[in-house]
Amino acid sequence: MQKLNARTTAVTLAILGGSVALPHLAHAETLRVGINAADISTLDPTRATATADVSLVSWIFNGLVRFRPGSADPAQIEPDLAESWESSSDGLVWTFKLRSGVKFHGDYGTLSADDVVFSLSRAKDPKTSSFSSDFSGVKSIEAIDPMTVRIVLSKPVPGFLGLIANYHGGNIISKKAFEALGAELKSRPIGTGPFMFESAVTQQAVNLKAFPDYFRGAPKLDGIRFDLIPTDSSRELAFRSGELDLIYGKREQRWVDQAKAWDKAIVDIFAPGEYRTVFLNMTHPPLDNVKVRQAVAQAINVDQIVQFVGEGVGPKGCSVVPSGYLGEDCSWTYTYDPAKSKTLLAEAGFPNGLKLTAVVSSNSSQLPIMEVIQSQLAEAGIDLQMKVVDHPTYQEQIRKDLSDLVFYGAARYPVADSYLSQFYHSDASVGKPTAVTNFAH
Numbered sequence: 001m002q003k004l005n006a007r008t009t010a011v012t013l014a015i016l017g018g019s020v021a022l023p024h025l026a027h028a029e030t031l032r033v034g035i036n037a038a039d040i041s042t043l044d045p046t047r048a049t050a051t052a053d054v055s056l057v058s059w060i061f062n063g064l065v066r067f068r069p070g071s072a073d074p075a076q077i078e079p080d081l082a083e084s085w086e087s088s089s090d091g092l093v094w095t096f097k098l099r100s101g102v103k104f105h106g107d108y109g110t111l112s113a114d115d116v117v118f119s120l121s122r123a124k125d126p127k128t129s130s131f132s133s134d135f136s137g138v139k140s141i142e143a144i145d146p147m148t149v150r151i152v153l154s155k156p157v158p159g160f161l162g163l164i165a166n167y168h169g170g171n172i173i174s175k176k177a178f179e180a181l182g183a184e185l186k187s188r189p190i191g192t193g194p195f196m197f198e199s200a201v202t203q204q205a206v207n208l209k210a211f212p213d214y215f216r217g218a219p220k221l222d223g224i225r226f227d228l229i230p231t232d233s234s235r236e237l238a239f240r241s242g243e244l245d246l247i248y249g250k251r252e253q254r255w256v257d258q259a260k261a262w263d264k265a266i267v268d269i270f271a272p273g274e275y276r277t278v279f280l281n282m283t284h285p286p287l288d289n290v291k292v293r294q295a296v297a298q299a300i301n302v303d304q305i306v307q308f309v310g311e312g313v314g315p316k317g318c319s320v321v322p323s324g325y326l327g328e329d330c331s332w333t334y335t336y337d338p339a340k341s342k343t344l345l346a347e348a349g350f351p352n353g354l355k356l357t358a359v360v361s362s363n364s365s366q367l368p369i370m371e372v373i374q375s376q377l378a379e380a381g382i383d384l385q386m387k388v389v390d391h392p393t394y395q396e397q398i399r400k401d402l403s404d405l406v407f408y409g410a411a412r413y414p415v416a417d418s419y420l421s422q423f424y425h426s427d428a429s430v431g432k433p434t435a436v437t438n439f440a441h
Helices: 051-060 113-124 175-185 231-238 253-260 289-298 302-309 336-346 367-379 391-398 414-423
Strands: 010-014 030-035 064-068 075-078 082-087 094-100 138-145 149-152 197-202 205-210 223-228 246-248 269-272 273-280 354-361 381-387 403-412
Touching: 010 175, 030 051, 030 231, 051 197, 051 205, 051 223, 075 082, 094 113, 113 138, 113 149, 197 223, 231 246, 253 269, 273 289, 273 414, 289 336, 289 367, 289 381, 302 367, 354 367, 354 391, 354 403, 367 381, 367 403, 381 391
Parallel strands: 010 246, 010 269, 030 223, 030 246, 354 381
Antiparallel strands: 064 075, 082 094, 094 149, 138 149, 197 205, 205 223, 273 403
């Protein structure tokens, strides 16, 4: 098997975010991937939320069902670890028949209903899962027999199959492996996917190797080397010099246009990806005053941000529900009016303006946009004090309720309920035991 020629490669760029996708490769020993991350946070699938973590998890684990490769369309969900399923007429009882003989990595045996019950119960528990709110409508999960699982819902759940797909909380782990490894599972993951965890070097790389007993057949690749390269210029240099086959690109139209000119490079822009939102913390004065929040909203010129990023990679949203999600509502509009913003501030008791604070990631997909927003707010008399930190520190600090304003992007199962529940439901407010990502409270 010949090594992949570095010039017959692909570059992946996400619309407002997303994860790395494999190109079609027939003659490669090891796929060499460059990601824009300083390190891996966790490979426990119920805790993996960062793009780099989710990308690795997607190669190691499977769900009961999966999105068809290359698609995020809920209508194209297909069997994965479950070979078939049926639901009751009211949509409250779901029964899944598992594939037989599906092997876990290592010496942890084959998949059974007990593994599924254990995994989904972890996904439902806020003590062990970052996606527990998604499973709030799940009443019970039980093994009917060694190869059959029944899930009973307490209420209809929009896009239920998406919760148990090969994404976020739907990934299935080995109960036996967890009992043996415990907390080590986050750094020594055991799944049923096409690639097995082999090794990791902190802040350098993660190595995966092909799982020869993968139930869909042995992978065409021998392995994947996942290089952690937070600097855009370093990733590009490594790609163009032939050290990498696939890289995570910049979310800027200018970068896309430049990359398309590279010798035999392929640029892939995919959607739906991450949706970026400015959250205003309503528990932090003076943002508890609606006029102040309105003033901030009218001081931000979204059209200018879209122009800065490029409409091809950062289209303008039209509601709190991401574009392209089932249930998107574009019936409302917002306007840019800095003069009105100043008037609102004066009416709120701040005729001379005010100061706000924000913890901001140094990540190239966030910092440049926040610098634009900072400049726009200044025109209306709003002084945004930014504390710029590395991305892992940003993720940690914004969950400690330290910011007046949080700029955050995420991709979820593309139905409105998944986004509304995690970003706007009171139970998801940061600081609560059930916290997910509601930074506005």
